Amino acid sequence: GENVEQHPSTLSVQEGDSAVIKCTYSDSASNYFPWYKQELGKGPQLIIDIRSNVGEKKDQRIAVTLNKTAKHFSLHITETQPEDSAVYFCAARDNAGGTSYGKLTFGQGTILTVHP
């Protein structure tokens, strides 16, 4: 099955700096890569996603890049704000057997702290 590795496990930045979180995946058949933000005591919230036919996607201060050859994808947050502080998870959609039901395999998470 799919295996997703996420780094770093913790990231501390000053307000206004950029933050980058990286993930690698093992299954070359995976074709969908979402990123979720999870605040304490809440469920994961989808913030951005990218499909395998696209190399980069941007939404305001958030961008995601995908390198299919190297099997890695990254989340970039620019102009960070204290409210960006949360745990961020990357995920890959398991495409075992060529049939995708939407099952996601998650990374271990990155605790992002933005200091005012």
Added chain:
Amino acid sequence: DTGVSQNPRHKITKRGQNVTFRCDPISEHNRLYWYRQTLGQGPEFLTYFQNEAQLEKSRLLSDRFSAERPKGSFSTLEIQRTEQGDSAMYLCASSFSGTGAVAFFGQGTRLTVV
């Protein structure tokens, strides 16, 4: 609120008791997933429904766990004879197959087994 709804939000139970959680997905979503999340880890897949059919179960889902989605709408997850190792956040997500299966999560049910 038109998001995924989970009840209860918190459950404390004694070891050996049975517990049941409910998930109400986004109304037009035909796919429903259960995940389990332990402290400091990412969510782990438990099971998946398309409409009322349970199509996949993880090896994490022991015989003490059962999930249903009787009319293809809400779903329940039951844990029998709870153990301390069952303490976790149980997350439900839903998606619509027609939109590339983008999954939206509920707020989760935090289970504590004492």
